[in-house]
Amino acid sequence: MSRAGSLRGYILVRLALMVPMVWVLLTVVFLMMRVAPGDPISATLGGKLPPEELARRQHELGFDKPILTQYVEYLWDVVRFKFGTTITDGRTIQSIIIENGGATLTLTLAALLVAICVGLPLGLIAGRYRETIPDAFIRVFGILSYAAPVFFVGLMAQLLFAKNLDWLPASKQASATVQALAPVHTHILIPDLLIEGNWSGVGDALKHLILPAVTLGLLVAGVFIRLVRVNVGQALGGDYVEAARARGIPERRVVSFHAFRNALVPVVTVMGLQAALLLGGAVLTEQTFSWPGLGSQLLTYLNNRDYIGVQGLITFFALVVVVVSLIIDIVNAMIDPRVRY
Amino acid sequence: MAATTTVPETPPVVERPYRGGRLARILSPFRQAKGVQRFMLLTGTALSFVFVFCAIFAPLIAPFEFDQYQDAAGRFPQQAAPSSAHHWGTTVNSFDVLSRTIWGARTALEVMILAVIFALFIGVPLGLISGYVGGWLDRILVLVMDALFAFPYLLLAIVASFLLKETIGNGIIVAAIAITVVYVPQYFRVVRASTLSARESTYIEAARAMGAKPRTIIHKYLFANVVQSVPVIGTLNAADAILTLAGLGFLGLGIQPTEAAEWGYDLQRAIADAGAGIWWTALYPGLAIVLAVTSLTLVGEGLNDILNPTLRRRRNRAPDIMSGSSAVGPASAGTVEEDAGE
Numbered sequence: 213m214s215r216a217g218s219l220r221g222y223i224l225v226r227l228a229l230m231v232p233m234v235w236v237l238l239t240v241v242f243l244m245m246r247v248a249p250g251d252p253i254s255a256t257l258g259g260k261l262p263p264e265e266l267a268r269r270q271h272e273l274g275f276d277k278p279i280l281t282q283y284v285e286y287l288w289d290v291v292r293f294k295f296g297t298t299i300t301d302g303r304t305i306q307s308i309i310i311e312n313g314g315a316t317l318t319l320t321l322a323a324l325l326v327a328i329c330v331g332l333p334l335g336l337i338a339g340r341y342r343e344t345i346p347d348a349f350i351r352v353f354g355i356l357s358y359a360a361p362v363f364f365v366g367l368m369a370q371l372l373f374a375k376n377l378d379w380l381p382a383s384k385q386a387s388a389t390v391q392a393l394a395p396v397h398t399h400i401l402i403p404d405l406l407i408e409g410n411w412s413g414v415g416d417a418l419k420h421l422i423l424p425a426v427t428l429g430l431l432v433a434g435v436f437i438r439l440v441r442v443n444v445g446q447a448l449g450g451d452y453v454e455a456a457r458a459r460g461i462p463e464r465r466v467v468s469f470h471a472f473r474n475a476l477v478p479v480v481t482v483m484g485l486q487a488a489l490l491l492g493g494a495v496l497t498e499q500t501f502s503w504p505g506l507g508s509q510l511l512t513y514l515n516n517r518d519y520i521g522v523q524g525l526i527t528f529f530a531l532v533v534v535v536v537s538l539i540i541d542i543v544n545a546m547i548d549p550r551v552r553y
Numbered sequence: 554m555a556a557t558t559t560v561p562e563t564p565p566v567v568e569r570p571y572r573g574g575r576l577a578r579i580l581s582p583f584r585q586a587k588g589v590q591r592f593m594l595l596t597g598t599a600l601s602f603v604f605v606f607c608a609i610f611a612p613l614i615a616p617f618e619f620d621q622y623q624d625a626a627g628r629f630p631q632q633a634a635p636s637s638a639h640h641w642g643t644t645v646n647s648f649d650v651l652s653r654t655i656w657g658a659r660t661a662l663e664v665m666i667l668a669v670i671f672a673l674f675i676g677v678p679l680g681l682i683s684g685y686v687g688g689w690l691d692r693i694l695v696l697v698m699d700a701l702f703a704f705p706y707l708l709l710a711i712v713a714s715f716l717l718k719e720t721i722g723n724g725i726i727v728a729a730i731a732i733t734v735v736y737v738p739q740y741f742r743v744v745r746a747s748t749l750s751a752r753e754s755t756y757i758e759a760a761r762a763m764g765a766k767p768r769t770i771i772h773k774y775l776f777a778n779v780v781q782s783v784p785v786i787g788t789l790n791a792a793d794a795i796l797t798l799a800g801l802g803f804l805g806l807g808i809q810p811t812e813a814a815e816w817g818y819d820l821q822r823a824i825a826d827a828g829a830g831i832w833w834t835a836l837y838p839g840l841a842i843v844l845a846v847t848s849l850t851l852v853g854e855g856l857n858d859i860l861n862p863t864l865r866r867r868r869n870r871a872p873d874i875m876s877g878s879s880a881v882g883p884a885s886a887g888t889v890e891e892d893a894g895e
Contacts, residue, residue, distance in 0.1 A: 364842060
């Protein structure tokens with residue numbers, strides 16, 4: 213337990229810690245998906261197929277093997293990035309990730325952008341001018357944007373901006389024609405359209421993106437506001453800020469240089485955690501706006517009780533979150549030496 | 554409070570509520586709060602009372618049952634706009650929106666209380682022990698909890714309720730368990746983190762130096778200090794639980810409409826209505842969620858502001874400089890005394 217570690221040492225330890233973490237995660241997923249009685253095949257297709265056919269399929273996919281063998285095989289498959297083939301529509305999980313992941317990626321990145329642009333400035337203002345009228349308004353806004361479920365905000369936005377005002381499209385990723393004619397390069401709609409130079413298509417896609425991205429972004433912005441505000445408040449009460457004041461540094465500089473910068477360090481950590489909130493929120497947002505991403509795929513498989521589909525996508529989501537949190541931790545260790553151990 | 558102005562002959566009675574008295578202690582955040590803070594805390598509390606009132610007296614307040622689609626006069630109209638018969642309109646299933654919204658408060662409160670209690674009873678002790686004892690137990694617990702925490706919380710609840718639905722069935726308890734799975738790691742992490750930092754502090758060191766056993770330290774010193782953050786997390790988590798429940802309902806994985814009225818489910822049914830420009834089926838259940846969550850969040854944040862010593866220190870900066878005591882030690886200890894004596 214050496215206290216003073218180097219950055220490289222920290223990264224190595226963090227990487228090493230990731231292995232048991234992923235292992236525990238995969239075990240949890242496996243156990244959760246297997247506590248249900250019966251095997252995935254009969255849970256999904258039971259009653260729809262003759263028994264011989266069921267047995268044949270079970271044998272094909274190895275569900276008649278002992279549970280421990282299945283567990284080892286599952287882990288081995290994940291290590292090789294093989295997440296299986298869905299039972300109901302026979303797509304491989306990889307192809308789902310490639311084809312639908314782009315939509316989710318677009319939505320979450322756009323939402324994160326909205327959240328940062330709205331959350332950070334408002335949080336800083338509220339933290340700087342604590343217990344004044346602007347602070348009260350910003351706090352209430354932050355609380356409301358967090359308290360309002362994304363699907364409710366989304367529905368209201370659809371009613372107002374799409375139905376009543378008719379400014380923006382209500383749902384889907386692009387107009388039917390744009391979507392149908394879009395070429396496939398990266399499986400992400402907007403870059404694909406950009407590569408083709410289809411500018412009206414890009415405009416159409418961006419218009420479709422606004423409502424879902426703002427809806428999801430405001431949710432995360434609420435978290436940012438709360439966090440930044442509290443951190444700025446604590447930083448302004450910190451000894452180093454008092455010390456800076458005592459040295460006669462102008463208040464403006466104390467606030468912007470000493471307090472704000474230190475207040476933003478924990479925000480980086482929490483941004484990593486927001487990846488989970490974003491993904492969860494994306495499932496709801498996608499459902500509200502008929503957005504063809506991974507979340508809506510997951511729901512389809514949940515409703516069809518396709519265990520392989522659910523298990524594969526959940527495994528993938530879990531891996532994404534682990535990798536994102538790894539990256540954020542390393543970035544955080546670079547900024548703040550106190551994090552290393 | 555009134556005693557101070559009217560009854561001069563009983564000074565000890567005036568002194569009492571400030572020092573002892575459970576009620577006074579519960580109410581002390583309200584007295585300490587000032588200005589905007591006080592306003593937010595009071596608004597939150599008032600709204601919470603409205604929410605709880607609706608939940609408890611739903612059968613008396615709501616004009617109809619949550620699953621009632623007809624009365625003596627016949628079947629209710631479908632998707633009818635708000636009118637004198639149905640103040641908030643009706644849904645596609647002819648349910649009365651007003652009634653379902655009021656009944657929904659009851660469902661939300663039940664699930665919320667169950668989920669928070671379950672999560673508290675599992676998360677807090679685990680966090681305390683793990684944080685103080687350390688060693689391999691701590692490592693394993695952290696590993697498992699971090700793994701659960703790394704799951705996007707909604708996905709975790711989705712999977713949990715999907716599987717529980719397949720095995721046990723639907724209902725309020727099942728929804729509460731699915732939500733509990735999400736919040737145990739949160740309590741664990743927060744309690745463990747504050748235990749870890751408290752473990753290194755001077756008063757614990759002093760206790761250890763005096764030969765206190767780990768059990769005593771956890772009970773007498775750590776618990777009281779760590780538990781201060783729990784009411785805040787508790788209220789914020791309760792707010793979160795309502796959102797998660799609604800999210801599950803919205804995805805069709807929550808409580809089924811025949812068992813209880815649930816806001817999230819109602820909003821799911823409202824997606825189709827929104828396309829037709831029908832707003833009342835979405836607006837009212839949604840507003841109910843927003844109000845319930847906001848009120849609990851206001852209470853949680855208000856408590857956090859008042860109970861969190863790091864924030865308090867800054868507010869009392871001016872008097873501290875005057876008294877000169879803050880330069881010596883942790884300022885919070887001095888100011889807490891000051892506030893209590895005020």
